Amino acid sequence: xxxIGLILGALVVISLxxxxxxxxxxxNTPTKRTEIFFNKYQTLDSAVLNDLNRVVALETQFNTSxxxxxxxxxxxxxxxxxxxxxxxxxxxxxxxxxxEIEVTDYSSAIRNSSIYLEExxxxxxxxxxxxxxxxxxxxxxxxxxxxxxxxxxxxELNLTKVDKQWQVDQISTVDExxxxxxxxx
Numbered sequence: 001x002x003x004i005g006l007i008l009g010a011l012v013v014i015s016l017x018x019x020x021x022x023x024x025x026x027x028n029t030p031t032k033r034t035e036i037f038f039n040k041y042q043t044l045d046s047a048v049l050n051d052l053n054r055v056v057a058l059e060t061q062f063n064t065s066x067x068x069x070x071x072x073x074x075x076x077x078x079x080x081x082x083x084x085x086x087x088x089x090x091x092x093x094x095x096x097x098x099x100e101i102e103v104t105d106y107s108s109a110i111r112n113s114s115i116y117l118e119e120x121x122x123x124x125x126x127x128x129x130x131x132x133x134x135x136x137x138x139x140x141x142x143x144x145x146x147x148x149x150x151x152x153x154x155x156e157l158n159l160t161k162v163d164k165q166w167q168v169d170q171i172s173t174v175d176e177x178x179x180x181x182x183x184x185x
Contacts (some may be wrong), residue, residue, distance in 0.1 A: 005169060009052065011017050013044075013080075014061055023116065024067050027164055028087050028164070028165055029088070029166065030090060030095035030097050030159045031088045031097055032111075032166075033159060033166040033168055034085060034097040034099055034157055034159070034168060035083075035100070035171075037064075037157070037168045038081065038083040038099070038101070040057060041078040041079075041081050041179070042078060042079055042081055043079075044075055044079065047077075048078065050129060052071060052074055052075070052182050053071070056070055056071050056074075061133050061136075062137055063134055063137070066134070066137050066138065066141060069141050070144075073141070073145060074180070075183055077103065077104050077106075078101075080104065081102070081103055081179070082101065082102040082103075083099050083100065083101045083102075084099065084100045085097060085098075085099050085103075086098040086099060086100055086154070088130050092146065093160060093161040094159070094160055094161075094163075095158070095159040095161075095164075095166065096157070096158055096159070097156070097157045097159060098154060098155070098156050098157075099154070099155050099156075099157060100152055100153070100155075101152065101153050101154075101155060101178065101179065102150050102151070102152045103150065103151060103153070103178070103180075103181040103185065104147055104148075104149070104150060104151075104181045105147065105149045105150060105151035105159060105181055106144055106147055106180075106182050107180040107181065107182055107184045107185065108149065109143040109146070109147045110140070110143075110144075110145050110182060110184070111184060112143065113136075113140040113143050115135055116139070117177050123135070123139075124136045124139070125141075137164055144173070151181070153178040153183070155171075155175050155178060155179075157169070157171065157175070
């Protein structure tokens with residue numbers, strides 16, 4: 001009886017190891033790695049938030065409160081990002097995953113804010129008649145908050161297998177702008 005129990009126990013352990021390895025292999029596909037990449041935006045992964053904080057800290061046109069407003073705006077944007085995997089092509093240790101994303105279309109608000117600044121420069125002047133970047137930043141952030149239009153883009157993400165693990169390659173500046181909803185088309 002003890003032998004049967006040991007044998008069954010060993011079979012259970014072996015099955016769990018095999019299933020665990022299979023599950024790990026299932027998450028090591030170009031499509032799955034792409035899903036993980038976009039899920040990090042949707043779930044506000046710490047790496048995404050750290051990158052957002054770094055970028056916002058470098059923004060010289062925002063004051064402290066404007067930086068916080070912008071961070072909250074982008075967090076909401078990331079959480080509402082929708083993606084759909086369309087295709088996966090593997091060629092050895094390289095792959096291309098085609099994904100359609102739907103994001104808030106901030107590009108028109110950015111463009112329209114810039115046009116408005118050119119047409120109404122007096123609205124963004126301080127008491128001395130000089131351009132006040134803070135006034136313009138407040139205006140632009142208000143315009144961004146009001147955006148509810150969405151836009152769809154198709155991205156082709158490149159992945160490379162490194163040490164038997166698929167990794168999303170560095171994305172292009174254009175694809176990054178599309179993900180952030182600021183791509184001017």
